[in-house]
Amino acid sequence: MSIGSLKADVVIVGGGLMGAATAFFLRQRAVSVVLLERGLVGQQASGVNFGNVRRQARYLPQLPLAHRARDIWGRLPELIGHDAEFIASGHVRVVYNEAQLADIEKHAVDAKAWGLDLEIMGRTGLLERFPFFGREVIGGSYSPNDGHANPRLAAPAFGRAAKRDGAQVVENCEVRHIEKFGTDFRVVAANGLTVTAPVALICSGAWGGEMSARFGEPVPMATKGPTMAVTEPMPYGIVPVVGISSRIEHEGVYFRQVKRGNIVFGGGRRNPAYLDERRANVNPHWTLAQLHELRRIAPALGRLHVLRTWSGVEGYMSDDLPIMGPSAKVSGLYYAFGFCGHGFQLGPGVGDVMAELIATGATTTPIEPFHIRRFASTAAAVPTMVHA
């Protein structure tokens, strides 16, 4: 069967949240776009993450991007016709000891300079607002305008909106070859589809490193899978997203209650993830370890039952920052991948910024720290793929 060929201003490889949102915002700027997705839109890391729309505790220079994203989260219904279950529920990050309390206090001061207002609360203040916290919690940092959304819905909703607005979204379409001939990129998919476009954007998540390596820009990247689970529903009562500030990996769990009552939780140790299988499995020990940590933060959670666990394939850069911006080597080539398990909140902002960058050649939001050139000097020395 002849699948044929397509031409567009931009071809996007990868239909996660980044790719789907960029396709949508490119259409807002009347740029023609073809989005190629190997499976279904939002099926990998974009669909299996925790759903945090959190700005506190981010790398500070990332806050302008996070603010831009947060603004879009609040406008999803008017933009894409779907709210992705986003609620500005607030986000509270608790601590168990004075050292961590000092850390979050410092972060609150630093974040203010970047436009994020955080409220530091002691144990009494915290319990007045949120009586469910356990004995070990001595304080916390509250970010009133952060919140959470449903990752299963967000990327597909952006994909549908992009399609509605004229993007060609091709699912079940695995890219086999991508090369630049003269001024155009030529992308050939396993099903025979050929796409030519003067601009290519790589948004293939944990598989992004494989793509950038094809253009002579390998990056140090590891794949890991989050340890996620959901409980049976209970009456809605835990409004904010809850996390903990801790230097101990297994203490670092987080949870949120969705309006229909289930509690989604994650954090702690991560699992091996396999690029070839496109899957990651939860280690049952890490789930039990999470239960232990969750009971420390909110003892009442111990009365619920876990209904389901899951993981997914996430790409982590060695410096825990994403790759975002133009290629350092190939003109017309752009990247937005490797969001190190913290890309969900950023997603809509990444789409808006990448569309602005591609359409205008510049962006009003600083993304310089995420440029791929930061790995150029070490590129030759690092393996392109690391399993961790």
Add this chain to the structure above:
Amino acid sequence: MAEPRVIVVGAGPAGVRAAQALVEAGLRPVVIDEGRRDGGQIYRRQPEGFGRNYAQLYGTEAPKAQDLHRTFEALRSRIDYRPETLAWNLTAGQLHVVTEGARAGVLPFDALLVCSGATDRLLPVRGWHYAGCYSMGAAQIALKSQACAIGRQVVFMGTGPLLYLVASQYVKAGAQVAAVLDTSPLSLRLKALPALAARPGVLWNGLKLVAALRSAGVRILTGITPLAIEGDDASGVTGVRVRDAGGREHAFDCDAVGLGYHLRAESQLADLAKCEFRFDAESRQWLPRIDEDGRSSVRDIYLAGDGARILGADGAEAAGQLAALAALADLGRPHAPGEIPRLRARLATMDKFRRGLLQAFPWPHQLASALPDSAIVCRCESVSAGDLRHTVRELGADEMNRAKALCRVGMGRCQGRYCGHAAAELVADAARVPIEQVGRLRGQGPVKPLPMSVPLAVEEA
């Protein structure tokens, strides 16, 4: 050489016979049982202090029940029996268990025999979410275990041998059975007679059950289309409405309904073990692929009994023994190979009968696809047939896991056990693709809800 570590999951007919064969070969298997006592569902034992005898409890199957229970009692000191233990997860070579909802453990194994049995296969109908609506199996358990009926006046609806068995057990126990409503027409049963004749004794017992129901004055309608279970949120079930083969509507007053459309395999552990599955066109369900003796596609995983294919209790006994012999052979342990041909021949007979049952009592998939938009399909998550069709037609989900991601079907407490089959029929119909193309809900741990009070696991040697 150290003794191989063999685990049997389940202590029903398949699990007990598997354990017996392992003990006879000189091993001491671990037997994991979700129940408080052995027997599984079919030969479930009554609680301590109840005094019904075997004939009262198990009817024509009393000798088999007694034999299985006695066998297990004789094995008790020679196995490591873990009652009230849920095998909640499985990783390579390790079974993760929780005992009494309070103690977590990790059991390494060289061979795992999964004898996990079956649950009812259910077909949604308008109103099946009202209180008073039970599965056929639950109706039977209430009677067998607690000597309780699910209501004062009960309608049994669905299809399959259990429909008549459970109804007659209720009649015998003195409950009032308002009607037995079978979606399968009588003509199909006649057509299936040659295949069903593979087990003449079972066929005869079945015919006697129907005759006994008729002589007790129970209304039996065949070839019906369920229309609704009537009721309201406050009082629960108040009646059942169906249409007969001639197009006439019938209404029956009742305060409880037992629903069931034959059985579905409990195959979550096989799924977590990454066993291959195949679509069984006759039963229209996905089943783990096994060889003649019960070997799955994964080296150390063996599957026997209704959890692999629905052969019933007698078939499960043979399959359990055969799978244990296969495991012993693969482990290089002495075993009784002479038994193998006899067991295989027995299973072949059972399989012929199984196919006869599918012919006589087919899963009425067309009823699933024809459900009105207002009918709730997924009770745990309140997903209606209309929601599901919207997810397929408007959101483009033409695969089960995608539909689940977008509309929550199969995401609740039962993890799709009760809605999964009907949901797949609806998705296939709305997407206009063959049922096998929409796939099946991926198994994810825990196999059943895991209490969040469970402390960290203890690894056993």
